[in-house]
Amino acid sequence: MGQESDWLEKYEAAVAYFYAEVPDAKTDSSAMxxxxxIIEAQADGMVPDTVLLDAYEKLGTLFLIQNAPEKSIQTLKKGILTARKNNLLDSLLFHSYLFMGENFFLMNQADSSIFYLNRAEAALRTKADKNETGRLYNSLGVIYYESGNYTQAVNYFSKAKSALLEDRSLDNSTATEYALFSLLSNEAAAWTNLNAFTKAADLYTQALELTIDRDEIMRKLAALYVEKNAPDTALYYLQQTEQQxxxxxxxxxxxxxxxxxxxxxxxxxxxxxxxxxxxxxxxGTNTPTANNYRNGESFQLLGKAWHQKKQYKKALQSFHLALLSFDESFQQTDVFQNPTPGNVNWGMTDLFETLLLKAETAGLLAKETQEVSLHRLSFHTYQTAFDLVxxxxxxxxxxxxxxxxxxxxxKGYESAVAAAIDRYKQTNDPNDLIQGFSWAEESKxxxxxxxxxxxxxxxxxGIPPExxxxxxxxxFQLTRANRQLMENYSPKRAEELEAAVRDSKLALSRLYASYNDFTVYFSEKIAAERIEFSVLQSHVNSNNLAVLxxxxxxxxxxxxxxxxxGLKLAESSEKATxxxxxRTLQSSVLNSRGNSRKDLESAATKAFQQVIAAAYREIEDYRDWIILPDQILVHVPFDMMLDPAGQFLVENHALSYLYSGKFLHEDSEKPAGGQTLGFAPFTGQDSMPHPAFEPLPYSGSEIDVLAGLAFTGQSATKxxxxxxxxxASLIHLATHAFSSSKPGTDPFIVFxxxxxxxxxxxxxxxxLNLQNTSLVFLSACQTHTGTLIASEGLISLSRAFSxxxxxxxxxxxxxxxxKTTAYISQEFYRWVDRGYSFPVALQRAKNALRNDPEMAQxxxxxxxxxxxxxGNRTEPSPAWIRFWYLSLLPAPIILAWWLSKKSPGKPGLFNR
Structure with missing residues (x-):
């Protein structure tokens, strides 16, 4: 009983010191x-396991407060091992995991920090009380922020803020205000990096109202306006701080x-x-202190200043010193060396920006000095930056x-591609051209x-099915919450739905983090094949293709x-021209509504001259072309351009389009099996009328030729x-669709x-998982239009299927x-059934329409x-397509039969 009294008195006194109303060095020292x-008394076996764990945890916390992360980790680890040895509930280890994560963060060991914070989050789910929930989510938010994932950082900071305000255990209003101040400031910084400046400024204003650290917020507002390129406003806020x-x-x-x-x-x-x-x-070493973020910023700014002064040698050295400051694992003082991406670094976006600045500066210095080694350094540094991305x-x-x-x-890729092409023009070295092409396609x-x-x-x-x-x-939950949020008009309900969206995103984030525990998953992601030019060349050779x-x-x-x-470079064109x-070509074809061709043909000829003519000599003899477009060119069907002979390109060439050269060598063969699937909900027969969607009387004929499941009218449901x-091995959707080029609008298909x-x-x-689907035919309006994003291409319904x-x-x-879509689709399947590739089948279907006198209008x-x-040029096996009438009737009879079924109709009467 005396021994019990001894450890119990010590424990109660230690806890009292730990929670002192006005903690100081003396109270912390006494508690420690x-x-x-108490920890030393465990040898007597008198101290309960839970008390012993709490002692380890609080002692580790005090080491953390004293900025002694290594001692804190050592202490907390002993507590965790003790708990596991004695089979204590994992929920009791929440705080130990949390503080372990924060310790490793302070030591810049990101992987370990993430590991323990994720363990803390898992323990939280089984923990009875939710104390320190806000702190955990804030720590996770900081992790995502430092790795450059500002979108997810916002979600975690927002979740931390909600948890803080809901935490009833926090009766100390001052402590709560300090925590809230930190969270508002953190979330605002994340929004600033997302260029959402209005949201960020609003959060900084809320933080100012707490009157905790006015100078900090003024500086961050100044930094915000620097990002907005508004130096006068930035200087105004900076001058509001205490100058001394x-x-x-x-x-x-x-x-x-x-x-x-x-x-x-x-x-x-x-x-x-x-x-x-x-x-x-x-x-003594003349090297910067590693992991000194502010000093790294200073060296980067000095590099920019020397760059502005065109003193590239000094700029190059400053940028290299910034790299040494940002990445503690990189210790090479030789400016011709670069860090090796492969682990999480805090400030990864700053590291990337500095690498780009170093690469550009090395290139400019190479031009100035004609040193080949500097050209090599420039290219190597660009590649290091892109490897980091x-x-x-x-x-x-x-x-x-x-x-x-x-x-x-x-913009980094634009600089790199321009540098590679500039170098190619100087050296005529094909490797420089290959490098420029590879970077161009890698960026898309x-x-x-x-x-x-x-x-x-x-x-x-090996990820479990569950x-x-x-x-x-x-x-599904996330999609449903997003849909409800878009359709909601109640401010109160909007807050609930925004929280539901955020929580679903965070739950998905946790799940994806658990996937990384499966070694094969993460290692194969990192080892995923980049653009391998020799593979692309081999693919082009074996298929006799021309890639543009x-x-x-x-x-x-x-x-x-x-x-x-081989690879060739055509003469470049002016972007503005x-x-x-x-744009003129687009407006000509759309405004014509199928009538006047004069303006259209003039625009189509001009487009050919500016976009294709310089490359035409290299590709005109090839039937199959694959187009890798960029920016506004994704909106243009090249096959309507007129060649020098006045012929549409579709007459002599089968065109395919790909989002990037990264998909060029992709194996498009799909497993055998599956069935065709067709939908035509607006045939006009048993269709349910809808004021917004008119009947499509020819749509039923599009799916009649498919042998699998066909849903028409009211049966063609979502x-x-x-x-x-x-x-399904093939999906054909003959229906209405909606898409818009306005950001924030979600396109849809109508069932x-x-x-x-x-x-x-x-x-x-x-x-959806459509990896076993060989083809989707979207016979609906504007399924390949939408919001254009420079780096990603077209955000459209077709991309969603991809x-x-x-x-x-x-x-x-x-x-x-x-009517014309029905005609083309039936012709398309007829040629596919004969064994032609998808792009050739589509080419032949279009030419059949163009040459059919019965379809002259x-x-x-x-x-x-x-x-x-x-997609890719593919010679599909027709096993999954069956045209019942092809096996019964010879082709001329089929054509006569089909034409007899056509209604003359008014052109453009039924649009999708």
Missing amino acids: HLFQG AAAGNRLHQNILADIYLLTNQPDKVIDLLQDAATKEMNP FYMNNLYDNEEARIFLGEAVR ATALELARNEARIKEKA LLQQEKNLK SYFFAADDIFCFTLTPQ VTSTI TEFLKHSES SPAETDHLLYAEELYQ YAGCSNLVSSIWKAND FHHPYYWANLVFI
Whole structure:
């Protein structure tokens, strides 16, 4: 009893010191001494396991407070081992995991930090009380912020804020206000990096109202306006801080230096930062202190200042010193060396930006000095930067973050491609041209590429089916919450739905993090094949293809041709001129409505001259062309352009389109089996009328030729599509669709309004698994139009099907005419059934329409050019398509029969 009294008194006294109303060094020291005594008493076997764990945990916390992370980790680990040895509940280890994660964060060991924070989050789910929930989510938010995933960081900071305000255990209003201040500031910083400046400024204003640290918020507002390129406003906020305290504040100095750079005052930057930055160098080695983020910023700013002054050698050295500051694992003082991407670094976006600056500066210095080694350094540094982006993208767990990153790095790729082509023109070395082409294609459609890679890898990574089902359920919940949020008009309900969306995203994030525990999954993601030029060349040779690749840089459009004769560079075009011509061509075809051809033919000839003519000599002898478009060119069907002989390109060439050269060598062969699936909900026969969607009387004939499941009228429901689509080998949708180029609008496909829920949105298509589907024929309006994103391409319904795993699609760029679409689709399947590839079948179907005298009123490109094939040239096995009438009737009789069924109709009467 005496021994029990001894440890119990020590424990109660230690806890009292730990929770002292006004904690100081003395109370902390007393608590640490007493907790250490309790831990030493465990040898007597008198101290209960839970008390012993609490002693380890609180002692580790005190070491953390004293900024002694190594001692804290050592102590907390002993507590965790003790708990496991004595079979204590994992929920009791929540705080130990949390503080372990924070310790490793302080030591810049990201992987370990993420591991323990994820363990803490798992323990939280079984924990009775939810104390420190806000702290956990804030820590996770910081992790995502530092790795550049600002989208997910916002979700975690928002969740932390909600948890903090709901935590009833926090009766100390001052502590709560400090925590809230931190969360508001953190979330605002994330929104600033997402360029959502209004949201960020609003959160900073809320933080100011707490009157905790006015100077910090003023500096962050100044940094916000630096990002907005508004130096005068930035300077105003910076001047609101206490000048005396600011003199030695590196953050303050760096923001001021940024303002000087925006106002073209590089000398002031050098005067301000040169001495301060070099003072923090390691004595004797003349190298910066590793993991010194602020000093890294200072060196980067100094590099920019020297760059503005065209003193490239000094700029190059400054950027290299910034790299040494940002990445503690990189210790090479030789400027010709670069860090190796392969682990999580804090400030990864700053590391990437610095690498780009170093690469560009090395290239400029190479031009100035004619040193070949500097050219090699420039290219190597660009590649290091892009390798880092690839690694970052594989760490990200949502498409939104990946698209944002793609946009952020697009200009870097533009600089790199321009540098490679410039070097090629000097050296005529094909390796320089290959490098430019590879970077151009590597920059495109990264989010789509990664999603498809991950889907394939999941199939063989050993991930349990229950986890994959959980993923589908969470995606469904997220989609439903998003849909409800878009349709909601109640502010109160909107808050609930926004929270539901956020929580679903975070749950998915946790699930994806658990996938990385399966070694095969993460290692194969990281090892996923990049562009391998020799493989692409082999693919082109074996299929006798011509590839036409475009890349928009600052002012020019670069055009590459890849044929069995090798890679060539066509003469570049002016971006502004081509953009104007393409817009004229688009308006000409759409405004013609199938009537006047004079203006259209003039625009089509001009477009050919500016976009294709320079490359035509290299590719004109090839039947099969694959187009790799960029930016505004994704909206244009090339086969309506007129060649020098005045012929439409479709007359002599079968055209395919791909989102990027990364998909060029993709194996488009699908497993045998499955059945065809057709939907025509608006045939006009047993269809349910709808005021917004008119009948499509020819749509039923499109799916009549398919041997599998065919749903028409009221039976063509969204439910039936979702039920059968993932097992279908071919899907044909003859219906209405909606798409818009306005950001924030979600395109959809229309099924029978016999069901209340009859719109299938692109977001829902993302959740499907169509990896076994050989072809999707989207016979509906504008399925290949939508929001154009420079780095990703067209965010459209056709992309949504590609995202779901289908490699080959026929899609429409503008409104589809019911009668001509039915004609083309039937002709398409007839040629596919004869063994022709999808692009050749589509070419022949279009030419059949153009040459059919009975369809003379539909020969205008308005009626046939809108349909494009997206995918690889494939010689499909016709086993999954059966045309019942082909086996019964000879071709001439079939044609006569089909023509007798056609109604003369008014052109354009039934549009989709």
